[in-house]
Amino acid sequence: MNATWMIPFIILGGALQTCGAAMNSQLYKHMLNPWLASAISAALVAIFFVAIFVVRSKPLPSVQDAMSMPWWAVVGGLVGAVQVYAGLTLVHKVGAGTFMGLTVTAALIMSLLIDHFGWLRVDPHPISLGRVLGGVLMVGGVTLITAF
Incomplete structure (x- = not known):
């Protein structure tokens, strides 16, 4: 990806994440069952990425690449499923602003810890006064968003 597009793409991803949480809330509202709604959401993501993989299947990892991967690397999608489930069951209760504010704040604080300790x-990337102040x-x- 061209470096010029990285920041706008990240911003777009963040904006779409908020839309996705609100969309998933409506999915849950109409499916009634949070597990069914989560399965539908995950299935669409899986179909999308399988289709992209079929079109762009190169490069493929070597056996050595796959064997050197940490065991927890494949759990990232499941971790993301927690966010999907939280969005579809809670956005309608707390509002998109509060939900995303809490999500972004929690993500930022965790990212500071991951960066600082190299987890x-x-x-x-050591914690600095500026980074703590930002948090x-x-x-x-x-x-403020939650209170008003």
Whole structure:
């Protein structure tokens, strides 16, 4: 991906994540069963990526690549499923602003910890006063969004 498009693509992804949470809330509302709604949501994602893989199946990993992968690397999608389930069952109760504010704040705080300690094989980026201040401001912003 061209570096010029990375930041706009990330921003688009964040904006669409909010839309997706609201869409999943409606899916749950009409399917009545949160597990069915989650399965429908996950199935569409799986179909999409299988179709893209069929079209663009190169490169493929070597056996060595697959064997050197940490066991927990394949669990990322399941971790994402927690967010999907939370969105479809809770957005209609707390509102999209509060839901996404809490989501982004929690993600930001966890990212600071992952960066600082180098967890999950991420290159370390030490916590600084500016990063802590940014986290505190996020918590303050979410508090304001939730209160009003």
